[in-house]
Amino acid sequence: MSAYATDVATLARKDVLLELRSRDTLPAMLLFVVSALVVFHFALPADASDRAEIGLFWIALVFTALLGLTRAFAAEREQGLLDGLVLAPVDRSAIWAAKAISVVVFLALAEAVALPAYALFFQPVGWELVAAVVLADVGIASIGALLAAMAAASRSRELLLPLLFLPLAIPAVIGGVGASVAENPASFLGFLALYDAVFAILAWASFEYVVTE
Amino acid sequence: MSSPNRVAAAALATAAAGLLVGGIALAIFWAPEDADQGFSQKIFYIHVPVALTAYAFFGFGAWKALRLLSTRDSRYDLESYTAVHMGVIFGLLTLVTGSIWAKTSWGQWWSWGERQLVLFLVVFLFYSAYFMLRYSTDPGPRRERNSAVFALFGVALIPVSFLAVRIAGTILHPTVFTHDDGVAMPWEMFLAFCICLGGVLALAATFYRVELAGKRIDASLKELREQLA
Numbered sequence: 001m002s003a004y005a006t007d008v009a010t011l012a013r014k015d016v017l018l019e020l021r022s023r024d025t026l027p028a029m030l031l032f033v034v035s036a037l038v039v040f041h042f043a044l045p046a047d048a049s050d051r052a053e054i055g056l057f058w059i060a061l062v063f064t065a066l067l068g069l070t071r072a073f074a075a076e077r078e079q080g081l082l083d084g085l086v087l088a089p090v091d092r093s094a095i096w097a098a099k100a101i102s103v104v105v106f107l108a109l110a111e112a113v114a115l116p117a118y119a120l121f122f123q124p125v126g127w128e129l130v131a132a133v134v135l136a137d138v139g140i141a142s143i144g145a146l147l148a149a150m151a152a153a154s155r156s157r158e159l160l161l162p163l164l165f166l167p168l169a170i171p172a173v174i175g176g177v178g179a180s181v182a183e184n185p186a187s188f189l190g191f192l193a194l195y196d197a198v199f200a201i202l203a204w205a206s207f208e209y210v211v212t213e
Numbered sequence: 214m215s216s217p218n219r220v221a222a223a224a225l226a227t228a229a230a231g232l233l234v235g236g237i238a239l240a241i242f243w244a245p246e247d248a249d250q251g252f253s254q255k256i257f258y259i260h261v262p263v264a265l266t267a268y269a270f271f272g273f274g275a276w277k278a279l280r281l282l283s284t285r286d287s288r289y290d291l292e293s294y295t296a297v298h299m300g301v302i303f304g305l306l307t308l309v310t311g312s313i314w315a316k317t318s319w320g321q322w323w324s325w326g327e328r329q330l331v332l333f334l335v336v337f338l339f340y341s342a343y344f345m346l347r348y349s350t351d352p353g354p355r356r357e358r359n360s361a362v363f364a365l366f367g368v369a370l371i372p373v374s375f376l377a378v379r380i381a382g383t384i385l386h387p388t389v390f391t392h393d394d395g396v397a398m399p400w401e402m403f404l405a406f407c408i409c410l411g412g413v414l415a416l417a418a419t420f421y422r423v424e425l426a427g428k429r430i431d432a433s434l435k436e437l438r439e440q441l442a
Binding site: 143146150153154155156159160163164166167168170171174175178187188191194195198199202206209210212213 | 282335336338339342345346349350351354355358359361362363365366369370373374376377378380381
């Protein structure tokens with residue numbers, strides 16, 4: 001493994017371990033996504049179409065991701081850890097990559113609960129939905145890790161992040177919903193892959209400017 | 214403003230007034246009326262130039278943001294901020310004029326089937342968040358760089374959203390209304406449109422200069438106040 005990959009793996013392991021020990025964010029995300037699905041069941045009229053349910057699933061997913069992202073840099077901020085990380089002899093973009101990986105892990109765990117719950121409450125889950133969710137996770141985590149670092153530097157952190165994040169999440173929602181309702185999901189999955197690539201490269205390249213003092 | 218600046222601003226303002234008055238007069242009295250939309254199609258000569266100007270401002274703001282990140286010269290921060298500020302104002306104008314056009318030709322103030330307008334709404338929301346980011350971060354190099362990175366994300370979001378709205382339009386929304394401007398236009402219409410575009414761009418450049426000068430004066434006033442305090 002190259003030095004860069006080792007740095008990323010070590011930093012990501014740190015985030016996952018920290019979460020496993022403190023159990024701050026993950027239980028909240030799991031409970032939130034299930035509660036949101038239950039609320040959505042009552043928000044829909046009894047004769048609502050299956051397509052509306054898919055839309056609500058994506059809303060639940062985006063808001064669960066937001067919940068996780070608002071806490072993504074909590075430890076760094078509260079303990080002044082970010083200064084230490086920036087001083088450490090690692091490439092700054094490795095900090096972003098590790099944070100994005102840990103966000104993907106938490107999101108995947110939340111979805112491992114959300115998808116079966118959705119299948120139980122609403123309708124069977126097709127392969128297109130799973131594929132779209134996996135692809136959207138990568139994009140959401142890439143953008144989210146960068147925006148969370150930006151929001152952590154501001155005065156109104158928890159308030160700011162959704163405002164920054166939601167307009168950028170609109171293409172992911174279009175791709176995700178489209179993959180489930182369209183006749184040919186391939187074009188929407190391809191679009192999601194493009195979205196991931198564009199924003200992951202951009203976030204990877206620009207993270208250094210966000211954390212340097 | 215120093216005096217050569219003042220002369221340039223006055224020249225730009227005069228050019229904007231001349232081109233706009235001329236362009237609108239040509240559009241109303243000379244260019245042929247649209248066969249099925251009639252007189253209401255004339256808003257095209259304002260709506261489309263304003264939309265293109267807003268995109269030009271967002272692109273210009275991202276270019277200045279890139280310059281800031283590569284040179285670390287904080288002069289580009291105010292320039293990028295002013296460009297985004299102007300872009301948001303022109304973006305709001307685009308949404309308002311687009312909405313008026315939608316009302317007169319289809320009887321609805323808003324139509325999700327109109328892709329260009331939907332794309333504009335996404336971009337407008339994104340750049341409105343730019344202001345929230347700026348206002349809630351303390352002034353300094355950190356804020357300059359965060360704003361610059363966010364402005365750069367905007368120019369990536371525009372083509373990605375364009376693609377998203379386009380593929381969504383084929384399946385999620387019925388595409389009853391399609392405009393194909395530009396190619397099939399008679400040359401009189403196109404000439405009037407180009408003059409209007411030139412007028413709006415000159416007006417935008419005037420606004421940009423005045424606003425940038427105002428923001429610079431604000432910034433130096435703030436510095437003076439801090440030194441006195």
